[in-house]
Amino acid sequence: MAGPSIFHTEKVCVYYRPDKPSLVETSLIFPKNQIAALIGPSGSGKSTYLRCLNRMNDEVAKVTGKIIYDDVDINTATTNVYRVRQKIGMAFQHPNPFARSIRENLLLAPKQYGMKDKQEMDSTVERVLKDVALWDEVKDDLDKSALALSGGQQQRLCIARTLAVDPDILLLDEPA
Numbered sequence: 001m002a003g004p005s006i007f008h009t010e011k012v013c014v015y016y017r018p019d020k021p022s023l024v025e026t027s028l029i030f031p032k033n034q035i036a037a038l039i040g041p042s043g044s045g046k047s048t049y050l051r052c053l054n055r056m057n058d059e060v061a062k063v064t065g066k067i068i069y070d071d072v073d074i075n076t077a078t079t080n081v082y083r084v085r086q087k088i089g090m091a092f093q094h095p096n097p098f099a100r101s102i103r104e105n106l107l108l109a110p111k112q113y114g115m116k117d118k119q120e121m122d123s124t125v126e127r128v129l130k131d132v133a134l135w136d137e138v139k140d141d142l143d144k145s146a147l148a149l150s151g152g153q154q155q156r157l158c159i160a161r162t163l164a165v166d167p168d169i170l171l172l173d174e175p176a
């Protein structure tokens with residue numbers, strides 16, 4: 001591996017049912033500032049593994065093993081999962097915008113994390129929409145429902161939504 005790692009897992013197992021793991025002892029290392037791709041057959045556990053990396057399996061499965069992000073194991077009972085999900089954003093295969101306006105989709109999380117300044121909100125909306133090449137299409141419709149967008153536009157909005165809280169890492173589960 002070239003350069004330092006930002007993330008690695010040690011023997012991660014995922015149990016959707018107690019008797020049989022759906023993912024077995026998966027240990028991988030991800031270098032900093034690089035794009036890594038997970039490739040494997042349908043049903044092999046790519047999404048399952050990816051969801052472990054920001055604790056999205058918490059409600060549905062037992063996850064054992066270590067998930068080391070920035071030198072800290074985030075697979076522990078005392079981990080602040082909200083902080084983890086701020087730093088490690090995710091977009092899913094199917095877009096899942098909130099039934100709110102485009103602007104609200106983008107500002108819900110930043111407001112949760114303390115953003116109050118109107119100008120900062122406006123510039124965040126513009127920045128992340130430009131990042132996903134959606135700004136020109138929606139800049140006059142920011143207060144319209146996100147559900148009125150096309151599927152591809154919704155997906156770009158969902159990626160922009162993750163960018164709005166300045167994540168270190170983006171987990172992309174076949175989002176295109």
Ligand SMILES: Nc1ncnc2c1ncn2[C@@H]1O[C@H](COP(=O)(O)OP(=O)(O)OP(=O)(O)O)[C@@H](O)[C@H]1O
Binds near residue numbers: 022048
């Ligand atoms: N919520 C769940 N509850 C129970 N079993 C699940 C759940 N999600 C996934 N599985 C099982 O875990 C295994 C891995 O599924 P996963 O969705 O991670 O595969 P994948 O590699 O992402 O496949 P694909 O390429 O089709 O998206 C499969 O056997 C699947 O049935």
Ligand SMILES: [Mg+2]
Binds near residue numbers: 047
């Ligand atoms: Mg999958």
